[in-house]
Amino acid sequence: MKLTSLQEIGEFGLINELKQSATRQNASTQYGIGDDAAVIEPGKKQVVISTDMLVEGVHFDLTFCPLRHLGYKAVAVNVSDIAAMNATPTQILVSLAVGGRFSVEAIKELYDGIRIACENYKVDLVGGDTTSSNSGLIINVTAVGEANPEDIVYRNTAQVNDLVCVTGDLGAAFLGLQILEREKQAFLANPEMQPELEQKEYLVQRQLRPEARMDVIHELRELGVKPTSMIDISDGLASELFHICGQSGVGAAIYQDKLPADEQVLNTAEEFRMDPLTCILNGGEDYELLFTVKLTDFDKIKNHPDITILGKIVPKEEGLNLVTPSGNAYPLKAQGWDHFQQ
Template identity: 60%
Template sequence: MSENRTELSQLGEFGLINRLAQGISTQNHSTVMGIGDDAAVINAGDQYGLLAADMLVEGVHFDLSYVPLQHLGYKAISVNVSDIAAMNGNPEQVTVSLGLSNRFSVEAIEALYEGMKAAAKAFHVDIVGGDTTTSKSGLIISISVFGKVEKEKVTYRKGAKVGDILCATGDLGGAFMGLQVMEREKQAFMANPDMQPQLENYEYIVQRQLKPIARMDIIHELAEFGVVPTSMIDISDGLASECLHLSTNSGVGIQIYEDKIPIDRQTYETAVEFNLDPITCALNGGEDYELLFTIKQEDYDKIEKHEDIHFIGHTQELTKGNSLVTKNNNLVALKAQGWDHLNDQKEDN
């Protein structure tokens, strides 16, 4: 029996998902897309329904020694809404399931829900149910989100064609650097409990980590401009990892340019302070929850002047691979080195 045992760490998160998906088939004609994208797609009459779920586990995804419960509640809803945004859809309902230990008071859970209600209001979604149970391993939050999208506007990871323009919203690497700052301050506090956290000059990146905002604003603006992306994904595991997902699903190569990757000044300066390469932080940091998408070349003029959409590369023949063009015009192969939850280390693919 032990000879046939495969450790989870051998497969990693995405390897496990792929292996389990091989044994799953759909039985209902209404299931349009199952496992393999940011959300499942369900036929719902004249529109498609969208269904996504995410789980946040204490000690894996968050540390309550420095994460306020209200911020955590907001983030839990926002990161799920981001999956609906990545399908070019609009969220409508969420369910909230919690695993709670007896160390939490009713007031603490109410604070968590205050954040959830604030996010629900911001993204125009209804909290319609869920479940609660006892947890012996800390706080567990499981969110399911339901949304809709017009059939002709649904956007998958698999739609990019050779010659499409690659776009990223916002700026990248900030959430990762915010986490580094908070971890540093935690260690300093543990060594000296009388010390006050030094978060001045880091407000933006700390906020990027604690309270990411799903880019529904971009989805609405793309609709106003008459632009339907050819493929899209949200940036949860780092830019490099998401580029490779689009490449694999669409069957195209991707080339991005170092000098086009959007990095906020505070992110850049903090990375240098930590002796980290800002570009590496943007490529592999994760948790930015921005959008990465491709558009047809003829749609470029429609969004060319948008201040928060950045044109960072293009698609090419799959045989040319996936690469980063450095400022010195050197080609570096893109590798996914984001966090793997089942491997407890950076993945390297």
């Protein structure tokens, strides 16, 4: 029997393989593998559940990542998945695998960040697990949320002529990581050197302490807008747009001159001799929300200061394209993070 390597099929290929064998045993399971969170319906409201694992050396580097920031980030990235379902987070569970090099005080510092995030997002830490680790620090957070059945938003429900929207700005977290990696190398070469972070604070903050966009979820509700599809941007804008379009059976056209980026992103990309467009489209870890809305909702969101309309959903046969200011259309490429192809 020929064995298939993880590198051959990649992370998302593995997920698709596992999805095929995940049969449902209970009527209460409304939606399983394939979206930002599972959906169960034990009562009047539906419950959404999501989990994320952060592994030392893969997702974070303690050389430059403070434990308090790491604890906050571990919660925020899970709350972001709940937000992407248009649901409200209510509880989290935190499991920890930790080695002997960590003191009690260090773990308390990590949980201080978790506590601060829980207070910010109004969620309860209701349990978890701890165990020893021989391969560094591992954090697993499971987030639980709730929503009325009619309010939940999936990835697979975008429609032709919907507007494609995004919150905030893009590319900052990726470039923040480049800065931190550069300063780490400088420190290893000369431990007496001080990090050069002047005018880079925003980018570093976006990498070390991202925020879940629950604020926008609440604001959309106040505006009377329900997205027709939604996903959070963890692996890069292009990659997430491919998820929405692939699962919805549609294409998309987004406009290059509408892509939102902070001035620090543009300047730092030039400093690192990187194409800022690549950082914006494929950087990842922004944890902004990518969503679609009906064309009739345009007037409700057009003046929102933190929502950018990028383009529109088109028929599947037109593909996924980036339209330049001159009107030329180029096929998008999804180059986001894939754990099994790095």
